[in-house]
Amino acid sequence: MATKKTIAVITSSPAKASAIADAFLHEKCNLLLLANETDGYDKVSAAIKKKSRSCKTEVHHCMKDGCWEADAIIMDVGREDEEDVASLIKEVATQKVVINITHDCDDKKLQQLLPYSRVTTLSEIPSSFKDIIGDD
């Protein structure tokens, strides 16, 4: 039996959350959709529930608590919000995998903001995050 992984997804829009969640449709995991303003995220969560039996989703407005609970964190927030989000989650992201989705693939800024996390930068959302997060 494999313990279910919990993945925190921090995005600047419900559409981005939906695109990331789609990569987890066939995974046995808990997805926590995190945003300051959660309007529109409930629809994403409901859509995932319809599409997947194995992937459970929840919407939360508290990023720190969500990332504290998570085994891995995926961020797609835009450069201007990176610093604010990093300062909120820094304390609870130690030693966790943090995947930053940004068009600037050489960006080392987030790793500097989260020095004790394992930051991976991607230019686009992959079809699966399994290789990065691990499935054990």
Place this chain on the structure above:
Amino acid sequence: MYELLRKKISETIPLSDDEFEFCKTLFIPKKLRKRQYLLQEGDVDRYTGFVEKGLLRTYAVDSKGTEHILQFAFEGWWVADLASFLRAEPSMLNIEAMEECELLLITKQSWELLLQKIPAFEKFFRILTQNNLIVTQKRLIGNMSETAEEKYLNFMKDHPGCMQRVPQRMIASYLGITKETLSRIRSQIAEKSKK
């Protein structure tokens, strides 16, 4: 988040602020919800966990589907399947949160780095392992020689405040007796205390 960890470490070894700051960078903060698993049978235990808040139970399930509780882990306790953690072999145990928990987890790799960078942790983990061995030995002898009532009274002495947090059926499972026997023992003890 790290106060209890620091307190517990400092009870055994002296640790400077710098050393503790380094130590903090190796631990993974993790929240578990009630009934969520830290480890499930068949998985390799990748972490040793320190309980900052909450309560967990470690248990095995036999071929008849009966649960046998090996350990309750309260605040300030460490929890892991050491055999699986150290040998990277599939675990025979399950570790489940009985309440909402806040844990600090460390991987074997980080644990080894900690021992390498701060050798005083060798002493800390040696004493921790010694204490664990003593408790396990006492429990084994108790299981072989004590009456059910003695087992229960010793459990209550070693786990004060447990009655409010652990259901009776789980205490019975930990003691290796049925919940009916536990209920009878508790009634007998209550009767004796009235006299």
